[in-house]
Amino acid sequence: MRIRATTRLLAVVGDPVGHSLSPTMHNAAIVALGLDAAFLALRATRDTFPALARGLVAAGGALNVTVPHKRAAAALIDLPTDVVRRTGACNTVWGREAALAGDNTDVAAIACEAESLTRGRPVRRALVLGTGGSARAAAVAIADAWPGAQIAVSSRDAGRGEEFVNWAREAGVACRVWGVGESATADLVVNATPLGLVAADPLPIEPGDLERLAPAALLDLVYAPGGTRLLRAARERGIRAADGRGVLVAQGVVSFELFFGVPAPAEIMRAAVEDALRA
Numbered sequence: 001m002r003i004r005a006t007t008r009l010l011a012v013v014g015d016p017v018g019h020s021l022s023p024t025m026h027n028a029a030i031v032a033l034g035l036d037a038a039f040l041a042l043r044a045t046r047d048t049f050p051a052l053a054r055g056l057v058a059a060g061g062a063l064n065v066t067v068p069h070k071r072a073a074a075a076l077i078d079l080p081t082d083v084v085r086r087t088g089a090c091n092t093v094w095g096r097e098a099a100l101a102g103d104n105t106d107v108a109a110i111a112c113e114a115e116s117l118t119r120g121r122p123v124r125r126a127l128v129l130g131t132g133g134s135a136r137a138a139a140v141a142i143a144d145a146w147p148g149a150q151i152a153v154s155s156r157d158a159g160r161g162e163e164f165v166n167w168a169r170e171a172g173v174a175c176r177v178w179g180v181g182e183s184a185t186a187d188l189v190v191n192a193t194p195l196g197l198v199a200a201d202p203l204p205i206e207p208g209d210l211e212r213l214a215p216a217a218l219l220d221l222v223y224a225p226g227g228t229r230l231l232r233a234a235r236e237r238g239i240r241a242a243d244g245r246g247v248l249v250a251q252g253v254v255s256f257e258l259f260f261g262v263p264a265p266a267e268i269m270r271a272a273v274e275d276a277l278r279a
Helices: 021-033 049-057 069-074 082-087 106-118 133-145 158-171 207-213 229-236 244-260 266-278
Strands: 008-013 037-043 062-065 091-096 100-103 125-127 150-154 175-176 189-193 216-221 240-241
Touching: 008 049, 008 100, 021 207, 021 244, 021 266, 037 062, 049 062, 049 069, 049 091, 049 100, 062 244, 069 082, 069 100, 069 133, 082 100, 082 106, 091 244, 091 266, 100 244, 106 133, 106 189, 106 244, 125 133, 133 150, 133 158, 133 189, 150 158, 158 175, 207 229, 216 229, 229 240
Parallel strands: 008 037, 008 062, 125 150, 125 189, 150 175, 189 216, 216 240
Antiparallel strands: 062 091, 091 100
């Protein structure tokens, strides 16, 4: 891919961000459609994220947002969608006239993947691991796909767990803090923590707790070649499980269309991700 003076620059911004396959996916689509654009991975700290986001959009670009900046992105934008207002999290930012527009394409992507995993079975109880922007998207996706579902949230920090429950109440999501080791079962578990990005990371949930929960389905929003440790642990226990590659592609397709205003070549984007994860 050749970058010219006219090339429109877009990026996925996070910390860490080197693991992201968003550039691989979006650049495959850009090349297929012959667009004069390039998609990069840019690391930003909490302090530098606002200036980087504003600068990229001011230069005619746009960005996807990953951990840990999704809530900061929601506070930054001028024109949020309803789902951004509800979740307080944003993963897609672009310019609209002189303003920053933002959407949360994670919600619909997570709902689609979770519905595929559950195969039409109702979700009455769900467990969301984590309390960040992705966890908020997962909770809203579950609540909207299965009205009345009871959602428990797992957090290593009690204060953040309570904060999440308070947010959920305002967002119309039935939620409580999950107690480690409790005997209640769950129909669906969603890992919305970054644990699994590094091979040495601990599992986001203990195997014993996973066995007690006995979920019918598990969705790990992290992805890795060969699948994450959590994915493998779930499948070893007979749980239908998927990692985050499907969510990555689904949210990326919507983001691409918001960025460029043309239909995204979804199959090309999906193939690029799958090829990268086979490497």
